[in-house]
Amino acid sequence: MWKIIGTGITQAFNQRTIFRKLSFEIKSGESLVLVGPNGSGKTTLIRIVCNLLHPIEGKVEFYYGNETKMAGQLYSSIGMVGPYLQLYNNLTAFENYAFFRKIRGLNVDHGHFKILMKKFGLAGREFDELRTYSSGMLQRMKYVCALLHSPPILILDEPVSNLDESGERIIYDVMEEQKRSNILIFATNNPEEIKFGDKKIRLAV
Amino acid sequence: MIRKSGLLYKSFYILQKDLHQEFRTRYAINAIFLFAITTLVVVSFSIGAAELSQNILSSLLWIIIFFSAMTGLSHVFVREEEQQTADTLKLVAPPVAIYLGKLLFNILLLLGLELILIPLYVVFMDMSVGNLPVFILMIVLGSTGVSAVATIMAAIISRTSAKGALFAVLSFPVMLPVLILSIQGTALAIQGSSISAGMDEIQMLLLFIIVIVTASILLFEFVWIL
Incomplete structure (x- = not known):
């Protein structure tokens, strides 16, 4: 059973705060959707969760059972x-x-x-x-x-961008399957996709 | 026993991927080889029939190698940034494996260049090598040192705008000890001196390589991830 806990995440670029004190928790069998207008920080938050970006405050922790997994142990997950x-x-x-x-x-x-x-x-x-x-x-x-x-953790940013209708159907099946027993985190503004999220973080500009 | 998912294996897979890409695009190979051969021809014509001392022959050879390295060795990281594959790579491999894979690629690229450049240099400059084993050792050690510096500098400059200029400007001061030692050692080998005569240069080069590779491994994560 995997669990991801984000605590007090704050990010700013050039003294402009993107979001402040964001917290969330998600475990296997759940999905989290990030919604918000362009520039609200959806991609920034996704990059922080993946350890591609370090927040100026707060942290994201990964657990497998009771064991904490460090960033270097997540390449295969x-x-x-x-x-x-x-x-x-x-x-x-x-x-x-x-x-x-x-x-x-x-x-x-x-x-x-x-x-x-x-x-x-x-x-x-x-x-x-x-x-x-x-x-x-x-x-x-x-x-x-x-x-x-x-992967037990699947993270998608704009899941169906550039895809035709058949491609979208395939991806929706993947998302459905992933959230059944694993973790799915995705960022979108498409109402069709938002319904795949059990939990929602709404970001504002 | 090394696990197939171990660090060295991952470095090897990154090297393999880079070689595969390079042989398909020949981006760095073309740049580095064309530069080296053109420079060699220019040097050879400008020298004419003048008889050069071992020190000058050695210096000219390392100047060609240095500038060729500056032309091609930054591609390993610049390509990842330009093709937007750097983030993909960050998600699948630890920084140390990436650094080692890229370092090995640069060493192979430079040694590959020298395999063609040096015989041509010997012919064009009418040079005879007094002690071939020491000459080869100096070339291999010097090239490893140049590649080690170039690899970490390539990682540093890969996300900047003036990549080409910055790469040479940042690399040169750090590379200076390797160049001086390689020039001295290669001159001794051309003269025909024994390995014991060049032992100081060999030891210093080895030490430099160990220091720069260790420092790069420690620093690379900060350069690469942040």
Whole structure:
């Protein structure tokens, strides 16, 4: 059972406070949605949760059972998709998959790769360089790489950006499945997606 | 026994990924090789038939290596920032593994360059090497030192706007001891001196590499994450 506790998180850029004293708690089987207008700090909060950014105050702690997990122990536990997280465009889909599997200490599994590519509608493009993919296909590929280790914590920023209707349906299924027994944190303003959140943080400009 | 998910394995996977990318795009390879060969030709023509001392031959060689390194070794981190893959990498691998992977890549890139550059230098400059094993040792140690400095500096400058200029300006003062020692050691090897004559340079170079790699490992997390 995983648990994430954020306490008193404050962030500011150039003396402009983005949010102040934010706290939340989420555990396996729950989902948290961050909503708010552009510039309200949704992405900033997501980046803080992922340890890509340090808040000026407060902290985010990860627990597995009663054991605290430090940032360096989370590489195999977090999967993330966001507009600012890109894949290696001059490598093929398979090479990206193989790199992200190996770096997480997992063996490269061709069968698993094919299943994931089929699930996200990318079958037949396994050995093409990602620079030949459309933006929607790249978004789908980001999900392949974010889910290849079945992460107990999935963090999504604008989950369905660039996706067509069929892509959106696939992602909604992923989100539904993730929140059933794992942790799902996502930032959106799309009413279709907000309903996937059990808990909500509303940020204001 | 090293676990497949251990630090060294992760460094190796990052190196493997960088090599893969590099051989596909040849971005750094083209920059570094073209610069080195062009500089060598310019130096060779400007020297003409003049007979040069070992010290001058050694200095010119290391000047070419230094400026070639300044042209290509920053790509390891600049590419991650420009392609917006730096954050993706931060999420999947510990900073130390990333630093070591990138360092190994830069060492291999520089040694690869020298494998082509040095035979050409020997021919163009009409140079004979008195003690080849010591010469190779000096080149390998000097290149490792240059790569070690270049790698941490590349990480520092990768998010700045004037990357190229800053890289050379910041690297040069830190790299100066390596260059001086490498020039002295290489001159001794060209003269044909024995390994014992160059022991001071070898020891100092080894010490420098250990210090700069250790300091880089300790500092890299702050440079990379923040």
